[in-house]
Amino acid sequence: MKNKLFRLNYIQKEKITGYCFLSPNLMGFLIFSLLPIIASIFLTFTSWNLATNPKFVGFDNFSTVLKDELFWKYLWNTIYYAIGTIPLTVILAFFLAYLLNKKIRGVVFFRTLYFLPSVTLLVAIAIVWSWLYNADFGLFNYFLGKIGITGPRWLQSKEWAMPAIIIMGIWKGTGYSMLIFLAGLQGIPERYYEAAEIDGANWWHKIVHITIPLISPTTFFVIVTTTIGSIQGFDQFYIMTRGGPSGATTTLVYYIFQNAFEWFKMGYAATIAMMLFIIVLILTLIQWHFSNKWVFDEGVE
Amino acid sequence: MLNKNTQNYIANFITYTILIISSMAVILPFVWMIFSSFKTAGEIWTFPPVFMPKKFQWSNYIDAWNALPFDRFLFNSIFVTVCVTVGQLFTCSFGGYAFARLRFPGRDKLFLMYLATLMIPFPVLMIPLFIIMQSLGWTDTLKSLIVPCLFSAWGTFLMRQFMMGIPRALEDAAKIDGCSYWQLYWKIIVPQCKPVFATLGIFTFMGTWNNFFWPLIMINTIGKKTLPLGLVMFQTRIAAETPWHLIMAASCVTVLPILILFVIGQKYYVKGVVTSGLKG
Numbered sequence: 055m056k057n058k059l060f061r062l063n064y065i066q067k068e069k070i071t072g073y074c075f076l077s078p079n080l081m082g083f084l085i086f087s088l089l090p091i092i093a094s095i096f097l098t099f100t101s102w103n104l105a106t107n108p109k110f111v112g113f114d115n116f117s118t119v120l121k122d123e124l125f126w127k128y129l130w131n132t133i134y135y136a137i138g139t140i141p142l143t144v145i146l147a148f149f150l151a152y153l154l155n156k157k158i159r160g161v162v163f164f165r166t167l168y169f170l171p172s173v174t175l176l177v178a179i180a181i182v183w184s185w186l187y188n189a190d191f192g193l194f195n196y197f198l199g200k201i202g203i204t205g206p207r208w209l210q211s212k213e214w215a216m217p218a219i220i221i222m223g224i225w226k227g228t229g230y231s232m233l234i235f236l237a238g239l240q241g242i243p244e245r246y247y248e249a250a251e252i253d254g255a256n257w258w259h260k261i262v263h264i265t266i267p268l269i270s271p272t273t274f275f276v277i278v279t280t281t282i283g284s285i286q287g288f289d290q291f292y293i294m295t296r297g298g299p300s301g302a303t304t305t306l307v308y309y310i311f312q313n314a315f316e317w318f319k320m321g322y323a324a325t326i327a328m329m330l331f332i333i334v335l336i337l338t339l340i341q342w343h344f345s346n347k348w349v350f351d352e353g354v355e
Numbered sequence: 356m357l358n359k360n361t362q363n364y365i366a367n368f369i370t371y372t373i374l375i376i377s378s379m380a381v382i383l384p385f386v387w388m389i390f391s392s393f394k395t396a397g398e399i400w401t402f403p404p405v406f407m408p409k410k411f412q413w414s415n416y417i418d419a420w421n422a423l424p425f426d427r428f429l430f431n432s433i434f435v436t437v438c439v440t441v442g443q444l445f446t447c448s449f450g451g452y453a454f455a456r457l458r459f460p461g462r463d464k465l466f467l468m469y470l471a472t473l474m475i476p477f478p479v480l481m482i483p484l485f486i487i488m489q490s491l492g493w494t495d496t497l498k499s500l501i502v503p504c505l506f507s508a509w510g511t512f513l514m515r516q517f518m519m520g521i522p523r524a525l526e527d528a529a530k531i532d533g534c535s536y537w538q539l540y541w542k543i544i545v546p547q548c549k550p551v552f553a554t555l556g557i558f559t560f561m562g563t564w565n566n567f568f569w570p571l572i573m574i575n576t577i578g579k580k581t582l583p584l585g586l587v588m589f590q591t592r593i594a595a596e597t598p599w600h601l602i603m604a605a606s607c608v609t610v611l612p613i614l615i616l617f618v619i620g621q622k623y624y625v626k627g628v629v630t631s632g633l634k635g
Contacts, residue, residue, distance in 0.1 A: 065458075071536040072459030079450030080465070082506020087472045090483035097482060104489070150377065153370050164374050166621060168381055173617045173624075175565045177583040178606040181590060182388045185599050193387060196404050225381070230628065237629040257366075286476050289567045293587060307478045314482050315572055327479045338474045 097324035104318050115325035124301070124309065125326065131216065132305040136284045138220035143227045144276055150228070151235035152265065165236070169229040176226070180293040183222045184209060187294075212302045215295050219303060222290065227283075231276045238272030239265070278341040282334055306330050388610075392416070392603035399599045412600070416608070419589075419601040425608075427578055428585035435500045435581060436563040442505035443559045444552055451514025452540050456526075466515070469508045477568065485572055499573045500581070504563065510555050513627070517551035518544060553623040561613055561624075582609045 073080075098115055102108035119125050150168060154161050171179065186193045187208035195205030206214040246264050255263070266273075288307045291297055297304035297312070304312075306326060314323035391399065393411040419425065453459070454466050484503060485494075493499040526539050534542070545552075567583040574580055580588070586609060589602045617624060 068457055068536070069459040072453045072457035072462065075449045075453035075457065075536070075540070076459075076465075079446045079453075079506055079511055082446060082503075083469065083472075083508065085487070086484065086503040086506060087475075087480070087508060088468070090480045090487065091472070091475060093483035093486065094479055104486075146377075150374075153374055156370060158367060158370060160374075164378060166618065167378050170385070170614065170617070171381060173561055173613055174385075174610050175567075175583060175606075175613065177565075177567050177586050178388075178610050179384070181586060181602055181606055182384050184590075185391070185603075186384060186387065191400060191402050191404060193383075193404055196402070199403075225384070229381075233625060233628050282474075282476075286478065288478075292567075292571070293590065310478050310482075311572075314485070320482055320486070324479075324482050327476075327482060330476055331479045334474060334476050 094324045094327060097321050098328050100321040102320040104320060108321070111321065115322050118322065119325050119329060124304075125306075125329075127301065128304045128306050128309045129329075131301075131303065132285050132307075134216055135220060135223070135287065135305060136281050138217065139223040139227065139284050140277060140280050142224050143231055143280060144273065146224065146228045147231035147276065148235050148269070148273070151232045151239055152261070154232070154236060155239040165233070168232055171226045172229040174226075176289045177293060179222070179226060180290045183218075184294045187218050209295050210299060212299050215299060215303045219290055219294060222294075223284065223287070227280060231280060234276055235269065235272055238269050242268050274344060275341070278337055282337055285330070285333065388603050388606055391600055392607050394600045396598065396600060415600050415604040419604040419608075422598070422601060423585055423588060424577060425582075425585060425605065428580055428582045429608075431497060431580065432564060432582040435497055436560055438501045439504045439563045440556055440559045442501070443507050443510050444556055446506050447510035447514045447555060448545070448548065448552070449540075450511040451518050452544055454511065454515040455518035456539075456544075457536070469511060472508050473512070481569070481572060488573065494573055495575050495579055496573075497579060500566075500570055504569075507559070510559065513555055514548070514551060517548060521547050550623060550626065553620060554627040557616060557620045557624050558627050560616060564613055 097108075099110060099112060100108040101111045101114070154165055189195055189205065189207040189210065192205075192208070194208070198205040208218045209215050242265065246268070247260055250260050250264060285305070286307055287305065288311065291303050291305055291308050292311075295303040297308045307330065310323050310326050310330070313319045313326060390407055392415055393413070394405070394408040394415075395412055398405050398408055454462060488494050488499045488503070493502070521544065525543050529539055529543055565583065566581075567587075570581050570584050571587075574584060577588075586602065586605055589605060590597060
C-alpha cells in the first residue's frame, strides 16, 4: 500500500515537473506560433485597415486574390527567382562538394571560404552587390566592358534586375547546399568506389553510376529546401530594388509586406500569405512523400 | 605506376585550379567591400574603378560612425541578440528536456504540433504577430524584438533530438540517489549537452544579429534601430549621392562579429546545418 502511494506520487511529480519544464517554451509556442496561425486564418476572412474595426467579408479576399493581376505577376516573379536560382545553386554546390570530398589538403579552408556568404548579413551583401551592379561605376560592367560587352543597367532595368538578384542569390546560397551535399557524400561507403575501380571504372563512370544515384535523396532534399527558402526571400528585394523597376522584382513576400505595412490591408495581406503557405505546404508534403521512398539508409551518420 | 602518379598529379592540379578560381569569385565581393571602405569619395566615383585605395582612409570608419548614431545601433543589436540567445538556450533546453525525458499527458501530441509549425513561413506569422505586438503596445520597442523570439520550435526540436541520444544510465543512478529532476537537468543533462548548446547558441546569435525583416516591421524610431536597419538608413537617407565608402565601412563593422563567430564556432555550426539538413 505504501509502495503504491509512493509510485503514484512519483508519476504525479514527473507530470508536474514535465509541465513546469515545458511551460516557458509552451507559452512562447502558444502566443507566438499557434495564436498567430489561428489569427491569420481568421484574418483572411476580414477587411481591416487597423484604424477601424475589422469587417467580416467572407471569401471576398480569396476571390479578389484570384482575379488580382498583380498577384499572378508577382507569383510568376517568385517562381522566376526560384527557377533562376535553384538549378545553378544545386549543380555548383554538388560540384564543389564533390571536389572537397577528395582527400586533399586545405579542404577545411575552402569549405570555410565557400560558406562565408551564407553566414554574412544579407543586408550588407545586398548593399555591396548593388554597388557592384552600379551601371556606371560598378565592377561588373567594368569587367564586361573589358571583354567588349556594354553591360546592362542591371538593377534599374526591367529585364536585368531579376537576373542580377538571381546571380547574387546563387553566390550567397551555394555554400549552404554544398555543406549538405558534403555530408551526403561522406555517407557513401568507400567500398563501392573500390569495387568499381577493380571493374575498371573511370572517374566519370563513378560519378554517374555511384555518386549521383546514391546522393539523390540529398539532392532532392537540397532542391526542396532551397525552393522553400527562395520563395520566402525578402531582404534582397527590399534593399536592392524595392520591388522595382515597375514591379519587375516584386515577389509574393514583398507584395504581402506592401499590402500589410504600406497600404494597411491586413486581411488581404493575410490572404496572400495563406496562398504562400499553401505553396510551401505542397512542397513540404512532396518532400515527405518522396523522402520516405528514396531513403538511402546505409552509412549516413 | 608513373602513369597513375601523373594522372593523380593532373587530377589534383585541375581540382585546385577550380577550387581557387571559385574561391576568388566568392571572395571578390568581400575584398571589394573592404577596399572600398578605405577609399575617398573621389576614388569611389571613378571609372574605370580603382581596386586598391591609394591611401587607406581610416577616417571613413569614424565618419561612418558619426554620420548616424551607430553606437546606439550597435548597443541595440548586442542587447537584443544576447537576450534572445540566452533566453532561447534556456527555454529550448527546458522544453527539450521535458520532451526527451519526462512523461506527461499530451507530450507526443504537443511535440507533433511543434514539428508542424516548423514549416510555416514567417510571412504567414508576421501579420498576426504585428497585431499582437500592437495590442500589447510593444511596437517600436526592443521588447518586440526580444520577447517573441525567446522561443523556437526548431531549437526545442534540436535539443530534444540530442538529449534522446544521451544514455540514461547516469540519470538512473542519480535518481536512485534521490536527485530531483531539476538536479538531473542541471547536473547531468546540461554538462553533456555542451555541443548542442554551442550549435543552437551560434545559430540563434547569427539569426538574430542578421535579422532584418522583423525589426523593419517593428521599429520606427532611430534610437531603437539595430545595425541592419542602420545600414539601410545609410542607403536611403542621402538620396543624391550615396556615400558608398562610408556604407562599406559600416558594413564591414556589422559583418565582422559574425564572421569571427563563424570561424571560431564552425564545427558546431556545420553540425547544426547537417543535422537539421538530414533530419529535415
